[in-house]
Amino acid sequence: MTNPLSIKIHDHLHYIGVNDRYTHLFESMWPLPDGVSYNSYLLDGGDETCLLDCVKIPSVSVFLEKLNEVLDGRPLDYVVVNHMEPDHTSSLPTIVEIFPDIKIIGNKKTVDFLSNFYDISDNILVVKEGDKVEIGNTSLTFYMTPMVHWPESMVAFEESTGTLFSQDAFGGFGTLDGAIFDDQINFDFYKDETIRYYTNIVGKYSVQVQRALQKLGGLDIKIICPDHGPIWRTNPGQIIELYDELSKQETENGVVIIYGSMYGNTEKMAEIIARSLSNEGVKNVRIRDVAKTPLSYLIAETWRYRGIILGCATYNVGMFPPMETLTRTLEKQKMKNHTLGIFGSYAWGGGAVKALKEFADKSGLDVLETIPEAKGTAKEEDMAACVQLGKEMADALKEIYG
Numbered sequence: 001m002t003n004p005l006s007i008k009i010h011d012h013l014h015y016i017g018v019n020d021r022y023t024h025l026f027e028s029m030w031p032l033p034d035g036v037s038y039n040s041y042l043l044d045g046g047d048e049t050c051l052l053d054c055v056k057i058p059s060v061s062v063f064l065e066k067l068n069e070v071l072d073g074r075p076l077d078y079v080v081v082n083h084m085e086p087d088h089t090s091s092l093p094t095i096v097e098i099f100p101d102i103k104i105i106g107n108k109k110t111v112d113f114l115s116n117f118y119d120i121s122d123n124i125l126v127v128k129e130g131d132k133v134e135i136g137n138t139s140l141t142f143y144m145t146p147m148v149h150w151p152e153s154m155v156a157f158e159e160s161t162g163t164l165f166s167q168d169a170f171g172g173f174g175t176l177d178g179a180i181f182d183d184q185i186n187f188d189f190y191k192d193e194t195i196r197y198y199t200n201i202v203g204k205y206s207v208q209v210q211r212a213l214q215k216l217g218g219l220d221i222k223i224i225c226p227d228h229g230p231i232w233r234t235n236p237g238q239i240i241e242l243y244d245e246l247s248k249q250e251t252e253n254g255v256v257i258i259y260g261s262m263y264g265n266t267e268k269m270a271e272i273i274a275r276s277l278s279n280e281g282v283k284n285v286r287i288r289d290v291a292k293t294p295l296s297y298l299i300a301e302t303w304r305y306r307g308i309i310l311g312c313a314t315y316n317v318g319m320f321p322p323m324e325t326l327t328r329t330l331e332k333q334k335m336k337n338h339t340l341g342i343f344g345s346y347a348w349g350g351g352a353v354k355a356l357k358e359f360a361d362k363s364g365l366d367v368l369e370t371i372p373e374a375k376g377t378a379k380e381e382d383m384a385a386c387v388q389l390g391k392e393m394a395d396a397l398k399e400i401y402g
């Protein structure tokens with residue numbers, strides 16, 4: 001009889017992950033309209049068994065049902081903790097309670113996390129770069145991938161089948177609805193959610209992602225088993241290429257205009273800039289209201305497009321607060337390869353444009369010269385400045401993309 005709950009990846013490996021359709025905000029910040037999967041794998045070495053990463057605690061009963069189905073009464077000998085973030089470890093104490101003799105495989109940084117998060121300090125097998133651990137008739141080799149996504153993050157490689165257990169790397173948002181493999185899905189459904197996951201969760205560590213990609217480039221990878229999203233058994237190159245592009249911050253020809261406006265004066269300027277961009281032939285132009293569009297999507301779009309234009313109304317002699325939050329977030333994203341335009345408005349004393357200029361000066365991005373600033377609603381000269389800003393952005397894009 002086939003196992004109805006777990007899914008066989010190959011003769012010695014089963015998928016026993018779970019879908020989360022109950023969490024509204026990942027890390028209490030990032031919307032999950034299409035949910036997320038917490039992937040977990042059971043490696044069967046014959047005499048010995050090994051779990052690779054766990055799942056978030058609310059799903060523990062589904063997880064245990066799948067695990068027990070594959071174990072079929074056998075003990076669980078090892079659990080690999082590739083990444084300590086609780087979406088993968090909050091069910092670990094339950095596993096340890098059920099299998100008190102289990103050995104936990106982690107690195108020296110994992111040890112501190114295990115103690116601080118779960119008061120676990122026994123039966124830990126500490127591995128370092130390149131260490132190989134035999135699991136019955138198979139083995140796992142470990143490679144450190146610090147800051148992809150936490151300091152202790154590491155990956156495991158099973159050489160005989162070329163299977164990489166990559167934890168957060170090569171993952172994305174979106175539940176696995178029936179299909180789990182790349183050749184069973186339409187990746188178009190997942191691509192935007194993978195980009196949003198990358199830019200929201202891992203983007204700021206892109207330098208470390210590039211380091212990890214170079215290190216893993218030497219392995220003969222045939223299957224990628226990440227901790228979120230589809231398993232890549234047919235075309236792992238597709239997800240490696242997407243992560244490579246995202247971590248190199250290869251931007252697209254297009255512009256996202258994000259405005260903060262309370263009564264429409266700054267929004268009016270955004271519309272004029274967008275018209276100017278369109279008149280100059282720029283086809284990918286998106287306008288977003290910073291107060292309405294979740295930060296998660298704004299981060300993904302600013303990462304994606306070469307052109308970013310930020311416009312802000314003055315509020316308490318500074319930026320409209322949602323724009324202040326956005327600019328602070330963008331500062332931490334360590335973004336590059338962007339051209340930045342800024343504009344704004346005020347009612348009696350300025351402040352927003354001055355604050356945007358300070359952000360622009362610190363950003364390290366190419367900043368456009370014209371900075372429209374309207375007192376109240378945009379007048380003729382302000383509208384002309386908005387048209388000019390759009391033209392300068394279009395010219396900058398033409399220089400790069402032709």
Ligand code: FEO
Pocket residue numbers: 083085087088149150168227228
């Ligand atoms: Fe999926 Fe960084 O945890």
